[in-house]
Amino acid sequence: xxxxxxxxxxxxxxxxxxxxxxxxxxxxxxxxxxxxxxxxxxxxxxxxxxxxxxxxxxxxxxxxxxxxxxxxxxxxxxxxxxxxxxxxxxxxxxxxxxxxxxxxxxxxxxxxxxxxxxxxxxxxxxxxxxxxxxxxxxxxxxxxxxxxxxxxxxxxxxxxxxxxxxxxxxxxxxxxxxxxxxxxxxxxxxxxxxxxxxxxxxxxxxxxxxxxxxxxxxxxxxxxxxxxxxxxxxxxxxxxxxxxxxxxxxxxxxxxxxxxxxxxxxxxxxxxxxxxxxxxxxxxxxxxxxxxxxxxxxxxxxxxxxxxxxxxxxxxxxxxxxxxxxxxxxxxxxxxxxxxxxxxxxxxxxxxxxxxxxxxxxxxxxxxxxxxxxxxxxxxxxxxxxxxxxxxxxxxxxxxxxxxxxxxxxxxxxxxxxxxxxxxxxxxxxxxxxxxxxxxxxxxxxxxxxxxxxxxxxxxxxxxxxxxxxxxxxxxxxxxxxxxxxxxxxxxxxxxxxxxxxxxxxxxxxxxxxxxxxxxxxxxxxxxxxxxxxxxxxxxxxxxxxxxxxxxxxxxxxxxxxxxxxxxxxxxxxxxxxxxxxxxxxxxxxxxxxxxxxxxxxxxxxxxxxxxxxxxxxxxxxxxxxxxxxxxxxxxxxxxxxxxxxxxxxxxxxxxxxxxxxxxxxxxxxxxxxxxxxxxxxxxxxxxxxxxxxxxxxxxxxxxxxxxxxxxxxxxxxxxxxxxxxxxxxxxxxxxxxxxxxxxxxxxxxxxxxxxxxxxxxxxxxxxxxxxxxxxxxxxxxxxxxxxxxxxxxxxxxxxxxx
Numbered sequence: 001x002x003x004x005x006x007x008x009x010x011x012x013x014x015x016x017x018x019x020x021x022x023x024x025x026x027x028x029x030x031x032x033x034x035x036x037x038x039x040x041x042x043x044x045x046x047x048x049x050x051x052x053x054x055x056x057x058x059x060x061x062x063x064x065x066x067x068x069x070x071x072x073x074x075x076x077x078x079x080x081x082x083x084x085x086x087x088x089x090x091x092x093x094x095x096x097x098x099x100x101x102x103x104x105x106x107x108x109x110x111x112x113x114x115x116x117x118x119x120x121x122x123x124x125x126x127x128x129x130x131x132x133x134x135x136x137x138x139x140x141x142x143x144x145x146x147x148x149x150x151x152x153x154x155x156x157x158x159x160x161x162x163x164x165x166x167x168x169x170x171x172x173x174x175x176x177x178x179x180x181x182x183x184x185x186x187x188x189x190x191x192x193x194x195x196x197x198x199x200x201x202x203x204x205x206x207x208x209x210x211x212x213x214x215x216x217x218x219x220x221x222x223x224x225x226x227x228x229x230x231x232x233x234x235x236x237x238x239x240x241x242x243x244x245x246x247x248x249x250x251x252x253x254x255x256x257x258x259x260x261x262x263x264x265x266x267x268x269x270x271x272x273x274x275x276x277x278x279x280x281x282x283x284x285x286x287x288x289x290x291x292x293x294x295x296x297x298x299x300x301x302x303x304x305x306x307x308x309x310x311x312x313x314x315x316x317x318x319x320x321x322x323x324x325x326x327x328x329x330x331x332x333x334x335x336x337x338x339x340x341x342x343x344x345x346x347x348x349x350x351x352x353x354x355x356x357x358x359x360x361x362x363x364x365x366x367x368x369x370x371x372x373x374x375x376x377x378x379x380x381x382x383x384x385x386x387x388x389x390x391x392x393x394x395x396x397x398x399x400x401x402x403x404x405x406x407x408x409x410x411x412x413x414x415x416x417x418x419x420x421x422x423x424x425x426x427x428x429x430x431x432x433x434x435x436x437x438x439x440x441x442x443x444x445x446x447x448x449x450x451x452x453x454x455x456x457x458x459x460x461x462x463x464x465x466x467x468x469x470x471x472x473x474x475x476x477x478x479x480x481x482x483x484x485x486x487x488x489x490x491x492x493x494x495x496x497x498x499x500x501x502x503x504x505x506x507x508x509x510x511x512x513x514x515x516x517x518x519x520x521x522x523x524x525x526x527x528x529x530x531x532x533x534x535x536x537x538x539x540x541x542x543x544x545x546x547x548x549x550x551x552x553x554x555x556x557x558x559x560x561x562x563x564x565x566x567x568x569x570x571x572x573x574x575x576x577x578x579x580x581x582x583x584x585x586x587x588x589x590x591x592x593x594x595x596x597x598x599x600x601x602x603x604x605x606x607x608x609x610x611x612x613x614x615x616x617x618x619x620x621x622x623x624x625x626x627x628x629x630x631x632x633x634x635x636x637x638x639x640x641x642x643x644x645x646x647x648x649x650x651x652x653x654x655x656x657x658x659x660x661x662x663x664x665x666x667x668x669x670x671x672x673x674x675x676x677x678x679x680x681x682x683x684x685x686x687x688x689x690x691x692x693x694x695x696x697x698x699x700x701x702x703x704x705x706x707x708x709x710x711x712x713x714x715x716x717x718x719x720x721x722x723x724x725x726x727x728x729x730x731x732x733x734x735x736x737x738x739x740x741x742x743x744x745x746x747x748x749x750x751x752x753x754x755x756x757x758x759x760x761x762x763x764x765x766x767x768x769x770x771x772x773x774x775x776x777x778x779x780x781x782x783x784x785x786x787x788x789x790x791x792x793x794x795x796x797x798x799x800x801x802x803x
Contacts, residue, residue: 009350010037015048020320022046024340032350044349048316056282059291064349067315068189068292070281073274075296075315078138078162081111083273084310087397093425094511101396101511107266108310109165113138115157125152132166132214146221148214167309168211171302173240173248175208179222179299179311180242183339184267185382186294187347187375189279191368191404194271195346195382196264199335202240206233224322239323241331254306263300263308268385270298270310272397276503279402293347342380353378364488368404369411391417396509399502403466403495419465420509422498427506428749429461430729430756437729439736442505444746446733456497460507470494539578540570544619545686549597550578553586558593558611562586565612565689568697584618586611616688620672623686624742628674629751633738634658634693635685635705638667642786643683643705645673647712647734654713655692657767661711662693664779670698673705677754682706708786709763710735723782726766728759735759 011029013022013036025046026036034044045055045065059065073083088105095101112121125131133152137145138160148166149155155163170177183197206227207218214220218230230236240248249256282289297317301309319336323329344350353374356367376384388394391409395401400420401409409417426442436454438447449457452473459469470491477485501507540563542551550573553559563570573581587594593606595614603614617632624630634646636658646661646669648654662669672686687701712726712734732755739747739755747755763786 009034009043011044012037012042013046017048024337028341028344056285056287060288061290068278068294069285070278073277074313076139078113084108087273094508096513111162111164114161132168133163134166136162138162148220169304171304172209177205177209178202179301182298184296184298189289190402191408194386195384196267198381200242202245204238206230206236237323239332259306264385346379365407365411368408400499421465422460422507423510425508428752432729439752466495539573541573545623549584550581551584555588558586621740624740628676630740631673631738635673636667636669638665642708645710658693664776665783668698668700670701711765714766714768723765726764731759731764732756
């Protein structure tokens with residue numbers, strides 16, 4: 001008789017699913033003396049789907065919930081593919097595409113997410129005419145919406161669909177295609193602990209496999225909910241448990257141990273690919289990770305070479321009985337009942353195990369080992385896949401292992417395992433005296449580390465591992481007469497700081513390959529191909545930068561607004577003349593306006609107020625050339641001919657500041673300029689209007705101007721005096737989002753460095769949003785200090801422009 005605990009503990013069955021799906025969890029806890037609770041009163045939550053976010057605030061080591069925030073990185077089909085693709089790209093960069101580490105990741109078929117990857121899919125299909133494709137909803141279960149595509153052109157453009165390479169050479173049982181359902185348990189994420197249940201099932205299609213019968217779901221698909229509808233089949237749903245499946249493989253002369261060793265590797269690597277997203281999302285959700293766990297139903301196809309391929313990871317896998325009693329139902333019930341009982345035991349949901357010693361003096365590594373080994377002793381038929389017996393087998397696949405992963409590996413190995421050494425990945429480093437900024441060349445993001453983080457970066461990129469960095473920082477912090485720094489806290493901070501940079505792609509673990517210094521495209525990215533649209537409307541000629549377009553507008557309000565905005569640039573066109581010009585179109589749609597050019601959608605879901613800005617942004621992009629980039633920002637030209645670059649974000653406050661500048665200076669304000677990074681620091685104004693300040697094309701804009709100053713908002717919106725001097729790195733951070741290259745890709749590291757050098761030679765000032773605006777007298781006095789073009793101006797530092 002099982003001992004019952006007092007006071008009575010309660011379980012909560014949440015989500016939308018029949019009671020049959022939850023009965024094993026309910027029965028297992030009732031046998032331990034638990035009672036049913038509700039969404040407010042519970043000590044163990046078992047939720048089908050995801051619970052409300054506030055439930056994660058309630059979890060603790062004593063109150064467990066069966067999900068982690070961020071599990072979508074595994075359970076949404078498109079996100080699963082992204083997680084694995086990003087991992088594979090990182091390993092290929094650091095260790096080589098032909099390395100053994102990269103080869104172990106060749107277990108997932110390529111996938112294309114609609115509508116973004118539609119044209120990339122069509123190009124792939126054209127290049128591989130023999131490849132077949134399968135259509136899947138990105139976030140559905142039970143086989144809903146899945147079908148094999150006879151013609152890949154049938155792929156929908158609607159979101160939430162994914163097209164994947166179809167594996168057309170499946171291994172079969174008695175001529176029937178099958179998929180393995182595996183049960184994966186993530187019991188902890190920091191340190192990561194992953195288990196695979198020894199039992200599971202081969203789920204069979206109800207009709208024999210026929211590669212030519214693409215329209216027959218009962219031949220092509222193995223989902224029990226689909227095959228249960230097959231009235232022609234004597235046994236529509238058949239499950240074979242893994243014990244019988246492995247015996248059958250051996251009877252056929254196959255090496256089942258080798259197959260399952262590859263499956264174990266596939267499972268561990270799949271979870272590792274998503275661990276960053278799960279850890280990050282769990283922290284953001286405010287959830288105690290010790291109160292969460294995740295049971296996944298992983299579907300794996302075995303091809304005719306006995307190679308396993310991951311198909312999907314299912315959230316809240318079905319624990320109801322799908323097969324009939326004579327076709328696997330009895331063993332299905334036994335397996336699923338044992339699975340849940342073993343899971344409850346492994347996780348110690350009943351709280352029978354003694355609590356771990358978490359006092360400050362306790363050895364962390366020993367405590368983590370004790371927890372892991374006690375958990376393994378309770379695991380029943382669960383096999384632990386991670387941590388592995390040999391830590392080096394999996395630690396290189398992390399962007400950066402957590403400190404707890406390393407401490408657990410140390411304890412299990414009985415020695416200090418090798419610490420990861422990091423190398424630069426997608427980053428350019430920008431230095432100004434003793435300040436550091438980091439520019440992510442694959443995303444265009446800009447980072448300003450504080451002094452402590454900057455030192456961590458410097459030591460990491462010089463080849464010190466995280467623990468060695470912590471020791472260096474501890475030595476540097478020792479001051480005679482002061483107590484020594486908290487080394488463990490310092491160590492945790494170093495690991496956490498480096499982990500953020502690794503997740504962001506700025507650093508990665510050092511491998512045998514040198515990572516390219518400044519790639520311009522991220523891992524797994526595909527550039528969308530233009531979408532064709534139909535159009536109609538009156539034509540007007542739009543002239544800009546020596547080019548002309550035929551602008552078609554089928555809305556009277558839009559036509560009136562654009563005519564006012566582009567005063568002097570629009571003239572009526574005959575149909576014959578319009579046919580000879582590139583086409584720009586403004587189309588009405590149910591969600592506002594769409595801007596298109598020659599069938600390519602530039603922007604959609606625009607309000608009337610946004611339409612003019614979207615058209616101006618397109619014109620600015622057209623002005624970039626191979627040797628001259630464009631800055632999409634305001635340019636104030638003073639009566640003396642000096643230029644002030646105005647890097648203000650869109651908004652009412654920016655409009656007020658710009659209007660005051662124009663009023664105080666008596667100058668003219670225009671949008672956009674073209675910049676050459678070689679030669680004298682003069683720029684070519686584009687002369688486009690700024691509707692935030694005035695409607696109509698600005699008059700009196702010169703053909704070229706010398707930039708004397710740069711004005712931006714105070715970084716992070718923090719308060720400061722009006723017209724404060726600004727550092728070149730802060731100004732560079734405001735400038736980079738405004739830069740447009742001819743390719744549209746993020747700027748390369750050389751260009752970013754050159755921009756920083758150019759800015760260092762300019763007068764740089766900042767305004768603080770929400771503070772008192774500088775008086776017109778103060779603005780006029782400041783502008784007077786800039787002098788005339790070609791003269792020396794007062795600057796906020798003594799740096800000299802190098803072009």
